[in-house]
Amino acid sequence: MAIExxxxxxxxxxxxxxxxxxxxIKAREQGLDVTIVDKAYAGKSGAGxxxxxxxxxxxxxxxxxxxxxxxxxxxxxxxxxNREWTEIVFRDSWARYQDLLSWxxxxxxxxxxxxxxxFLPFGVVRIKRRKITPLLRSQTVKSGIKIIDRVMVNDLxxxxxxxxxxxxxxxxxEELYIFKAKATVLSAGYNSFKPAGAExxxxxxxxxxxxxxxxxxxxxxxxxxxxxxxxxxYPAWRGGRGSRACFRYYTDAYGQEVKTHHQYESDxxxxxxxxxxxxxxxxxxxSATPEEVDRMRKRMQHSDALESERIGFDPGHxxxxxxxxxxAAGAPNAQTAGVWPVNTKCxxxxxxxxxxxxxxxxxxxxxxxxxxxxxxxxxxxxxxxxGLGAAEYAQQAEEPVIxxxxxxxxxxxxxxxxxxxxxxxxxxxxxxxxxTMIPYFVLHIKHEKRLQAVLTVIExxxxxxxxxxxxxxxHELRLAHETKNMVxxxxxxxxxxxxxxxxxxxxxxxxxxxxxxxAWLAWVKLRDEQGQMxxxxxxxxxxxxxDLSQPYEERYPKRFPGE
Amino acid sequence: MxxxxxxxxxxxxxGICVNSCPVDVIRMDKESQKAVIKYPEECxxxxxxxLDCPQDAIYVSPERYVPHMVAW
Numbered sequence: 001m002a003i004e005x006x007x008x009x010x011x012x013x014x015x016x017x018x019x020x021x022x023x024x025i026k027a028r029e030q031g032l033d034v035t036i037v038d039k040a041y042a043g044k045s046g047a048g049x050x051x052x053x054x055x056x057x058x059x060x061x062x063x064x065x066x067x068x069x070x071x072x073x074x075x076x077x078x079x080x081x082n083r084e085w086t087e088i089v090f091r092d093s094w095a096r097y098q099d100l101l102s103w104x105x106x107x108x109x110x111x112x113x114x115x116x117x118x119f120l121p122f123g124v125v126r127i128k129r130r131k132i133t134p135l136l137r138s139q140t141v142k143s144g145i146k147i148i149d150r151v152m153v154n155d156l157x158x159x160x161x162x163x164x165x166x167x168x169x170x171x172x173x174e175e176l177y178i179f180k181a182k183a184t185v186l187s188a189g190y191n192s193f194k195p196a197g198a199e200x201x202x203x204x205x206x207x208x209x210x211x212x213x214x215x216x217x218x219x220x221x222x223x224x225x226x227x228x229x230x231x232x233x234y235p236a237w238r239g240g241r242g243s244r245a246c247f248r249y250y251t252d253a254y255g256q257e258v259k260t261h262h263q264y265e266s267d268x269x270x271x272x273x274x275x276x277x278x279x280x281x282x283x284x285x286x287s288a289t290p291e292e293v294d295r296m297r298k299r300m301q302h303s304d305a306l307e308s309e310r311i312g313f314d315p316g317h318x319x320x321x322x323x324x325x326x327x328a329a330g331a332p333n334a335q336t337a338g339v340w341p342v343n344t345k346c347x348x349x350x351x352x353x354x355x356x357x358x359x360x361x362x363x364x365x366x367x368x369x370x371x372x373x374x375x376x377x378x379x380x381x382x383x384x385x386x387g388l389g390a391a392e393y394a395q396q397a398e399e400p401v402i403x404x405x406x407x408x409x410x411x412x413x414x415x416x417x418x419x420x421x422x423x424x425x426x427x428x429x430x431x432x433x434x435x436t437m438i439p440y441f442v443l444h445i446k447h448e449k450r451l452q453a454v455l456t457v458i459e460x461x462x463x464x465x466x467x468x469x470x471x472x473x474x475h476e477l478r479l480a481h482e483t484k485n486m487v488x489x490x491x492x493x494x495x496x497x498x499x500x501x502x503x504x505x506x507x508x509x510x511x512x513x514x515x516x517x518x519a520w521l522a523w524v525k526l527r528d529e530q531g532q533m534x535x536x537x538x539x540x541x542x543x544x545x546x547d548l549s550q551p552y553e554e555r556y557p558k559r560f561p562g563e
Numbered sequence: 564m565x566x567x568x569x570x571x572x573x574x575x576x577x578g579i580c581v582n583s584c585p586v587d588v589i590r591m592d593k594e595s596q597k598a599v600i601k602y603p604e605e606c607x608x609x610x611x612x613x614l615d616c617p618q619d620a621i622y623v624s625p626e627r628y629v630p631h632m633v634a635w
């Protein structure tokens with residue numbers, strides 16, 4: 001058996017992204033002993049910087065208006081945003097922005113850096129990964145937070161109904177890590193299915209999966225993220241490391257324009273065109289105005305797009321670039337999906353467990369991601385709140401006690417793939433999972449029959465392949481646990497998608513192409529009940545309903561095909 | 564293809580690239596004390612290692628390990 005490292009701490013933060021760093025720093029400011037554990041490197045890791053190029057800040061002095069911001073999110077989120085959280089994120093964003101400034105961050109707030117202000121009522125400032133990540137790291141170190149890098153936490157420890165720590169293993173040695181904590185913040189959320197070529201392969205939904213296994217509630221997995229890639233033949237330019245939220249001129253194979261709503265929106269327009277047999281869809285730079293080309297070039301320089309240079313991509317030269325669907329395939333709508341927080345301190349239904357970042361299903365953006373910059377801000381806000389919430393809980397919590405029986409069960413689960421001499425490699429199972437889930441007609445253009453068929457395959461993966469995953473070393477052990485977590489996330493996505501028998505925002509059902517008000521002015525919430533995934537529908541508060549006397553076409557400016 | 568090379572002449576063994584990689588592609592070679600490409604099949608071309616390398620010792624090719632397939 002492996003050497004055991006027992007780490008005792010007041011607040012354990014799993015995942016050292018922007019959310020995890022905020023949580024740890026805020027908990028530490030309360031005078032508690034805090035530990036961050038990350039499967040890569042705390043400060044640099046996480047979903048935010050895979051995608052992030054903007055940071056949403058609400059500041060009235062920049063001419064921003066809270067009512068206008070709220071209204072825009074309500075309409076774009078198609079009325080199922082949690083308005084309490086929408087307002088919290090707007091209001092807290094200024095303080096989090098100030099935190100980042102006080103840690104040494106630089107944001108150029110000039111006219112052209114308020115990225116979306118021309119189109120939407122929000123203020124989004126530019127953020128640069130290479131400038132922000134070292135600051136997050138140094139601030140956590142400076143605060144006296146213990147950091148454990150390159151250790152993957154695979155499960156939470158639960159004792160007497162409470163989360164009291166976690167179990168994990170390192171990449172570089174054979175030791176086992178047992179974390180005993182009075183409170184735990186999970187900030188290891190967001191899943192994709194490691195799609196080949198997307199810069200988001202570390203996002204395997206470990207947080208949601210771990211939370212689910214201890215009985216926490218998960219919400220809103222049915223809304224897919226819609227990130228696409230310019231391909232020529234490789235991703236030509238990653239607007240924000242992988243989104244098409246950069247440009248609006250598309251033409252189809254017949255030379256017809258494919259109209260998107262505006263340049264920052266990544267809706268399902270391209271998938272609809274693809275589905276109708278109008279592909280290939282080309283990203284048509286020749287149609288851009290000189291100002292737009294200039295803006296695009298600036299943003300390219302900003303987003304460290306080495307690859308674009310390498311394939312000779314220069315917007316100034318114009319041209320048409322191939323666009324491929326389903327780039328961020330598998331990722332649910334940022335900040336909407338995740339573990340259901342039971343209060344505004346980011347507590348969950350399981351005592352001792354707090355959630356932050358993409359792991360925290362605040363639903364503050366509802367059914368649609370409105371613009372770049374909302375992910376990093378939402379993650380800073382929930383990170384900060386979860387850190388404070390966990391600190392408050394830890395201050396009155398008893399010393400965590402972990403029973404031998406519980407521990408030995410989890411140890412067996414942790415090392416099971418190492419015990420299997422024969423079975424299935426995590427790489428192969430992941431590839432099967434990708435081929436099953438990623439096609440546009442599964443996650444983006446949905447239909448009951450296809451969802452059911454894919455669910456049957458995923459259940460088979462879950463029941464037959466996952467229990468027989470093999471790992472020869474700790475690197476493969478990480479892959480095995482990630483694969484298991486991704487399969488579980490896939491099941492959540494499919495079941496939520498099946499239950500929501502309507503279309504709304506980024507969730508489109510070919511067999512139910514209209515919004516169904518008021519029946520679906522509701523969220524889907526799921527949890528484990530004796531080994532079964534149980535789903536329920538939670539109505540949104542009536543005061544958040546849209547005006548139902550308003551004609552449907554005005555309530556919902558966007559049309560779905562077939563409605 | 565993906566991370567293509569880490570130049571052993573330029574690599575000073577600082578290990579920054581190992582920590583920059585979100586998916587554990589790069590490891591330190593115990594004998595040479597230099598960074599080596601251990602699992603190229605998992606590289607996602609995020610370029611973080613190349614961008615963060617103080618020695619400019621790394622080159623990441625835009626080609627993917629598993630080539631892209633498009634629908635037409």
